[in-house]
Amino acid sequence: MSVHLSKNVKKEVDKIHIPKEKLNRAIEKGLKKGKKDRRGFGVKILYTCSAAILFISLLIGSVFVSPAMARVVSNIPYLSEIFQSKDIVMIITEELEEKGYHTASTGIGYNDKKTVEISLQGSDEYYNEVKDEVAHVVNQILKSRGYDAYSVNVNKSYSGDYVLNDEEEQEKSLLTESVTDKLNHSDYKFDMVQVDPTENVMFINIVGSDKYYESIQDTVKEEAKNVAETNHYNGYEIKVTRMTTEIKPADKESELIATITEGLMSKKEFRVTGVGNSVEKIFINTSIQSSDPSAKELGLNIEAKINEFLTSEDALSILGDNSYEIIIYSKDEEVIN
Template identity: 40%
Template sequence: MNDFLSHLKKEADKISIPEKELNDAIQSAILKGKKKKWSLRKKIAYFSGAAVLLFGLFIGSAFISPTMAEVASKIPYLNQLFESKPIIDVISEELRRKYNIDSVGIQLIPKKKVEVAIVGTEEYYNDVKDDVEKTVKDILASRNYDAFTVNVYKQNLYREIEDPKQLEFERQSGELMDAIYEELEKYDFTVLSVGVRNNDKEKLVELDVPNTEPKVDEIKKVVQSVIESKNIGAFPIKIHKIDMEKREQEARWRTVIKTIAEGLMSQKEYKVKGVGYSNHPSPMTITIKTTVSSSDPEARELGNKIEKMVVDFINSKEAKKAVKDDPYKIIVYSKDKKELN
C-alpha cells in the first residue's frame, strides 16, 4: 500500500493545479491527524499535508428490481450514484454473507481491479473461487461498471515478524501524542488536529489550527516543552493554519466529488484515471485526468462530454444542497497534460 500511495503522490505532482485526496475509499491513505475530541486521543495519527489524486469509489445498491431499473434509467448517471452505498461495501457484504473472506479491496494503479482474499484450505479455496469471482462480476455488471477486472486469491496466513525498531518508534510516538494532548487540554487553545511522524528518515510534530487562532506561538512553546520532557530527541513543530470557511466548503462538496470520481472512473467510456479537487485558491476547482492523448481526434469531444455531465450533476437539485451557490471550475486533462474542455 505504501508503494501505491507513493505512486499517487507522484501522479499528483504532475498536475499543475493542487489536488486533495478524500480518504473515505482508501482507508490507509494520507491521514490528517486527530480531530479535537480529547476522549479519543489514544490513537496515533501519522499524516501528510501532501495533495494527491482523489479516488472515491461509491455506488448504490447493486441489486434493483426491473421497475426500479426503469425509473433509474430516466435519472442522470451521476445523480443515481449520489449518496449511494460504496461498491466496496456492497461487494464485501455479499461475499462475507456466503464465504470465508479475509479482505476485499480495490486497486487503481497500475490497473483498476477488485481483489478478494479467501481464507481456508486449498480445497475450500478451489471450491468457492469461481463462485466468488462470478458474484463480484455480477455486482459490477449490474451497474455497468466495466472498468474493473477481478482477482480472487488465497490468503496465506503467516505470523508477522515485528521490527523492534519500528515498535520503539511507535511506542515513542504514542507516548508523545498522549502527552501533547494532555498538556494542550490545560489551555484555552483551539487545535483541530495533531499528528506525529517518527521514523528513520523524519521526526515531526504537526498541528492544524484555525487561521483565527491568536495563540500560535504559545501553542508551539507548550508542545516544545512536552517534546523536551520526553528525551527522545528533536522533533520540529509545524503548524498549519486552516481557513475554516474553506474547510466547511470542502465538507459540503465531499460527497459530490466522490460521486463524480466514482462515476467517471468506473466506466471505460469516460477513460478517466483520476479526479482531484482544490479550493485553494478559489474557486473550487475539480480536475479530471483522462488516458486519452490531446492529439486524439475525439479527445476534445470527450472532454466536453465529461464537463457537461459534471456541470449538469453539480447544478442538479440533489447536488445543489451541498454545493450551494459556490463558484466552481472543471478542468479535463489529456494524458499529456493538455486541457480538453
C-alpha cells in the first residue's frame, strides 16, 4: 500500500516514538518481503526503504496508536486504500497459510448473506481442533479492515471425486490410446480424446474450421466406435465436438469494479447488496427502501465514495478519458442518487 507523504505527514511521523528494536524488525521484514515477486488480481505493492513509510504501512494494518496519525492517514480515500492493497480473499488466504493451517479454498459468498467461506483439508480430528482458531483469525483480519458485513463459516473439505477401479482404469487407458492412435493414423486434427468408462461416453474435440469439423464429424465418430467395439467395449456414446478457448488479456477496468465491490459490500453502513457494470455504467443495489428518509443521503454518499475513487490518480491512469455513470437503486428498484 503506498502512502504519499506531505510535509504535514512527515511532522506527524517525526513525533512518534518508534522502539529501535521494533523498527529494525519491521525494516528487516519489509526488505525480505520486497525480494518476493508476488502478483495477483488487483494487487499493487510498493516497496520502499523509508522507515517512516514502512512504519505507517504497519499502522494501517493494525491499531492506530496516534490520533494525529489517524487523522493524517484518514485522508487516503477509502476505495483507493483498498485498490492499493491486496484483495481481502488473498489477504485471508496468505495469513492462514503463513500460520500453517491446511486450507483447501477461501472465498466470499454474496447469496443469502455475506459470508467468508473457509474450507479446511485434513482429518475430522484436525478440523475440530483448528476450526475455531481459523474463524478467530479471519474475524480479526476483517475487523482490522473495518469489514463488519460478513459472517465467517469454516467447513471441512470433502473430495467428491469418484476414483476409478483397476478394471475401469485399464478400459480408459486402452481406449484413449487406441482411439488416439487411430485418429492420428487417419491424419485428423484433434486435441482431445477423453474416455469415461463409468458412463460409457467418449469425447473427441476437433481442431479447425466449422467446414472441416462438419466434413469429418461422422467419420471420426464411426472410427472411434469401431475401435471400442474391436476391443470388446460395446455401447459407447461418441461425442465429437469443436470447442475453442479464447484467452483474453486482463481487463484493467475490472480491477476498479472489484475494488468498488469489496469496499461497498464489506461495510454495513453502505447497505449494498450487489454491484454490476456495463459499458460506461456502474449499477449499485442496496437494501434500503426508497421511502426511507435516509435513502437519498445513502445514495449520494455511495456515489461520492465511488466518484472520489474514480477521479483518483490510480483510477484515471486506467480509465483515461473514459467515465462511468453511477446508478444506485433502492430495494424497491428506485434510483436514490
